Amino acid sequence: MTTSYTLSRRAQALTSSAIREILKVTERPEVISFAGGLPSPATFPVERMREVTEKVLREAPESALQYGPTEGFSPLREWIAARLSHGGAVVPASRVLITTGSQQGLDLLGKVLIDEGSKVLVETPSYLGALQAFSLFAPQFASLPSDAQGIVTDGLSPEQLAGARFLYCLPNFQNPTGRRMPLERRKALVALADAAGVPLVEDDPYGELSYGGEALPSLLSMNPDGVIYMGSFSKVLAPGLRLGYVVAPEHVLGKMIQAKQAADLHTPSFSQRIVYEAVQGGFIDRHIPAIRSLYAAQCEHMLAALEREFPKQVSWNRPEGGMFIWVDLPEGVDSGALLAKAIERNVAFVPGAPFYAVNPRKNTLRLSFVTVPGEKIDAGVKVLGELLRAEIAALPAAA
């Protein structure tokens, strides 16, 4: 007879990331893509990688190629802990778990903290990859009111947070909006979560990519026992190594380590040693400013193009860091329909709707500017401007 593969309910509910599906279309070289979330390969420290890879294989080949502890390579855990310890806040290495990319941290969080129907709080909108990872464990999402500065803490009460398994947010240059949460909001959010007894999950892949201003204190530094922090080397070294980390109180981290053991035993020993060697001697602090200034210039270029080409009914933010600009279209314009027309003209972006846990707003979209050369930014934004003008002209006149 025919073999019958009965899928789990969670598998039946799985859908592919809208972004990855779009990315497939946009692999054609003639497409100008503002869709990707890929860092610019111009920022990859290839020479440094050669140097440290050679060193690892010369000095510690057997350990680099052997199985390792689930928690991660101890010297790397210690380096991360030291880097996150500033001001009064000391992060012990025993709170650090190395993950196979930051995405794995999200999967482990879901496994360890979400039961079917558990309440999980997120920003509006939020990172799609997190929504996907958590969804496998069937939580009930609640999306908190948010504006250009992140979660609106004014008017939010501890009662509204209470009972949630955690509140997930990206305070620095959020994916997809590029927005940063100001200091006062951070303080208010930490106080609210603390009053409600609800853990905060601070996802921070973009924190190092500030274009100019001072870094703001992490939520972790404000309440180490109340925050699970997630970081990544994908945006400051290279994503192809899949190297991220989670910082959490020991009793939660212990469970995440057990879940990771079942998930992939441990993150590749080889990548961990390469990253450890790569960041030594202050390299990372010499390298990051080059990424920042490239991204700042790219962002400025796109902002100028938007100013020039987009109709006045469209609005967007001015990011202070990171990789994304978030665009608000007039009510009634559907960015999904816009994308179909844009792809016909070889331009791509990501519609905003999939980033909403509930009540998707179809009149939003995300633009990534970091990998596209200036003249292609100009050409692509010009096409989008033309299409938007046509869409807006076709809207029924307001009553």
Add this chain to the structure above:
Amino acid sequence: MTTSYTLSRRAQALTSSAIREILKVTERPEVISFAGGLPSPATFPVERMREVTEKVLREAPESALQYGPTEGFSPLREWIAARLSHGGAVVPASRVLITTGSQQGLDLLGKVLIDEGSKVLVETPSYLGALQAFSLFAPQFASLPSDAQGIVTDGLSPEQLAGARFLYCLPNFQNPTGRRMPLERRKALVALADAAGVPLVEDDPYGELSYGGEALPSLLSMNPDGVIYMGSFSKVLAPGLRLGYVVAPEHVLGKMIQAKQAADLHTPSFSQRIVYEAVQGGFIDRHIPAIRSLYAAQCEHMLAALEREFPKQVSWNRPEGGMFIWVDLPEGVDSGALLAKAIERNVAFVPGAPFYAVNPRKNTLRLSFVTVPGEKIDAGVKVLGELLRAEIAALPAAA
């Protein structure tokens, strides 16, 4: 107030692998450890790794360090598909998913095929890491009668398999027993599963490690649409790269790809390219025989020591490949208690009980011989022999 971390029910049920806990104890250099499942670092092709790593960073640094497709690096998928295609069976590359170690394949299987309470069939005993990975999704295990040749197919009826989400087995040099399933049993099992409409999951990390005899046909080759096959580079190149793969019919693989996207986006691009380059030009087929003959000699050494030192009431198998020997102790001897005494004398092994999905047999243990030098094998087995003699002498006389 204090932040309250409410663990999911699955996290509450999580326990650490008995093996990894034992391994921590046995990291002391004075301990003779037969506990690990680590391949011998003497088999790691360090020179080859240097050569191909350098090549990857010279020829394709930007792709090797960038994000990649969730399915994996296409040329590597094609290479794996071609290697698995022999006899009449052709495996298309579209059925291959690259995973972050074979362990990740187990996690993805659990996510995609197991609901709470789903029936999952396993061998008696079975691989502990699989039991752990599946357990997160709360199946109901049924453990099939097995002997020194694997699952006993005589007397097994399709009705006993029916309704299971899948039957998980390791036909080649199984972890923990080292046993191999003979051809007739393979044929019978494939026919039974087919008659019951139940998918087989064939986990095959050790298939290449046959000491001498012909390789036996895979279950996959006997029924490509009825088998999910899992392979790994951990035992033939190096485990520190965490490179495995799953082969499954497209509609199942598609769901596993979506689950993988949420789990870690993709397996490190860098490792995938390194492995792809490493296996080229017939290298892998020149390299594997060296591993085989090392392990065969190590195995022979341990078998001789067991013959010499173990009391006659104890029995064990003679593996034809792989990394493990399985030992049966007389009824009433508890290998957990034996381990405590052995560790006091600086010898370690893994008790057999955790490898049983149900009804653990405490009078069993697993010995790994591949990393221990000959004279330490002699010394360690001598200690175990002495302890066993004392345990057996202390047993109450048979009625």
